[in-house]
Amino acid sequence: MxxxxxxxxxxxxxxxxxxxxxxxxxxxxxxxxxxxxxxxxxxxxxxxxxxxxxxxxxxxxxxxxxxxxxxxxxxxxxxxxxxxxxxxxxxxxxxxxxxxxxxxxxxxxxxxxxxxxxxxLVDSEGKAIQPKNTSDHRTEPYGEIIGNSEKINDVIQVIERVKDNKATVFIKGESGTGKELVARAIHYQGKFSRAPFIAVNCGGIPENLLEAELFGYVKGAFTGAETNREGFFQAANGGTIFLDEIGNASLTVQSRLLRVLQEKEVVRVGSTKAEKVDVRIIAATNSDLQDMIQKQTFREDLYYRLTVVEIHIAPLRERKDDIALLVDKFLFKYGIEYKDRFLKITPEALDILNRYNWPGNIRELENIVQRAVIMCDKVVDVEHLPDHLKHTIAFSADALVPLKVVEKQYIEKVLRATGNNKTKAAEILQIDRKTIRQKLAD
Ligand SMILES: Nc1ncnc2c1ncn2[C@@H]1O[C@H](COP(=O)(O)OP(=O)(O)OP(=O)(O)O)[C@@H](O)[C@H]1O
Ligand SMILES: [Mg+2]
Missing domain, CATH: 3.40.50.2300 (Response regulator)
Structure with missing residues (x-):
């Protein structure tokens, strides 16, 4: 197909x-x-x-x-x-x-x-419609990837460059930024997409099992190894293996991985025979591998082999232009799923989403929109958002300011709200009028 x-x-x-x-x-x-x-x-x-x-x-x-x-x-x-x-x-x-x-x-x-x-699916001239190409002026999602910020477009440019070759790719990013999504896009947008894509969570498999799962084993290699078995690497042959949370791989697994990268072959646990494999490796982590290298828990030589191409996915708070598009996508997804219709969001609610800092990134945004869709009838409004979002102040990580500035801005806000009535403002702020004057003069 x-x-x-x-x-x-x-x-x-x-x-x-x-x-x-x-x-x-x-x-x-x-x-x-x-x-x-x-x-x-x-x-x-x-x-x-x-x-x-x-x-x-x-x-x-x-x-x-x-x-x-x-x-x-x-x-x-x-x-x-x-x-x-x-x-x-x-x-x-x-x-x-x-x-x-x-x-x-x-x-x-x-x-x-x-x-x-x-x-x-043929166009007006009778030619088969070709998959769309991506350019800087994309107006549509790239595969499953939503977003049109400069940062996400940079990521897409890299995907375009690696999708049709087998270069090893390393994806860094905070939790929920879309590391797995990007790994899948690299595989499924490229010309090897018909071959398998196998995602392995190196943090989710017990250390001693991971080795056998990844590289396979031969009969009698350990108690319970009753037959020869292929590992994920053999199963992914011709395609892609996605090693998520690579920082959790033990030193034994790391040295075996190094061999796959260097020699393009795997050796099953309990065997000495090497088998050729042709697999693209994509690794991801949100832990600090440099620090692990310092502590000698991660091999430096492996690190350099893995990071042939690096993709850094920026946290959502650094690409807020994407929020509205993502909200739209999730409103659509969950609207159809739960309410059988396409739901809208009020500008006020969207404003709150735009101001929040998103420590859990896109996964958190998706959960919040999902919950809001369940809570609302036709339109998502402020009341359908969790309280902790409503109380956040709009500071992004790159605009952190001293307390004094926040204080001054807030005093000005209260003054505006009271029609510049200093007595009233002093009452609300629970400080005296003289202090207000002082703080504004600073
Ligand atoms: N740009 C995006 N467009 C659409 N959906 C996205 C985007 N980025 C992330 N998502 C969605 O957010 C969720 C989290 O993404 P993903 O699992 O790829 O993150 P991750 O970086 O692997 O997170 P973790 O480190 O916690 O494993 C998924 O449901 C994914 O589909
Ligand atoms: Mg993940």
Missing amino acids: QLRKENILIVDDDVNILELLQRHLQSWNYHVFKAISVKEAVTILRDTQIDLLITDLKMPEVDGFELIKFVSEHYPKLPKLVVTGYPSVQGSLEAIKSGVVDYLTKPFTKDELKSALDKS
Whole structure:
């Protein structure tokens, strides 16, 4: 199956069909947008660049024919595929007249869907639509990666440079910044994407097991080793192995890794025979490896071999331009999941999210939006956000200021709020008027 990156919008009032379509389409690596009504479909079409519309015809309120007409008028180049449970000659004729490329009857098989897709995903000149290229002027996500800040664009530029070769990549970043997401993007955006991607959490597997899991073992290598077994490296052959939390790998595992990097071969636990492997290694950590090197718990030679290409993912507080886009994405994701609709957020609530410092980065943002979606009806507002967010003051890490400055700003704020009434301000601040004057003069 060829790797495809198109955005496909599927519209059906039956969530089971939506889910089935989504599963199939995602297995072919398409980006799926789901709508359970024509109204939602229209919202998505407005906000997103869609490459193919797959729609049901019979739906309550506004039906699929209306949607097809709307799309033909507003997005004449967008190919349309109809999936319906009610085939009728009249219906088919009407659909075809309005530019529908293909017509699929429920229930359909995965193969039928595939051939309908192949027919539909051609551009107006009849050429197959190519995956989008990425440039500095991206307006769409890069694979799963959302964000258009300079920092995230820099990361994407590096991904573009490494995705089609097998260079070892090292990803650094705080917890929740998207290290695994970036590792997956490197693999899945590149030309080896059809080979396996295996993610191993070196911190999550007991030390003595990690060795056997990574490199495999032979029968009798240790108690319980009843047969020969492949490790993750053999399983990932031709593809990518993602070694997360690499700082947790023991010195034994480290020296074996060094061998893989140097000789491109692995030796199973309990064996002396080397096996050739062709695997790209991506390692990640949020611990300080330099410090570990100092303490001699991490091999310096391994460190240099791992860091052929380094990607540093900036914390969210240093790329706040991305917050609104990420919020949008999570509102969409959880809105559809929990409320069957695309939810909005008020400017006030978004302002709070923009001001918060995000120690847990994107993972924290996702959790907070998820919770807000559950708590709200149609619109996420300030009341749906956790209290600790509302009380944060807007200082980013690179704008830390002395207490005196904060104090002065706050006194000015209270004065503005009281219409410059010093007596009232003094009362609120619980200091006297003379102190207010002094502090403002400083
Ligand atoms: N730029 C992004 N766009 C969309 N989703 C993102 C982005 N960055 C991170 N995420 C999402 O945030 C969550 C955390 O990302 P990920 O697991 O890749 O972080 P991590 O750096 O590996 O964190 P940890 O160090 O805690 O393992 C995931 O659900 C991921 O999909
Ligand atoms: Mg991770």
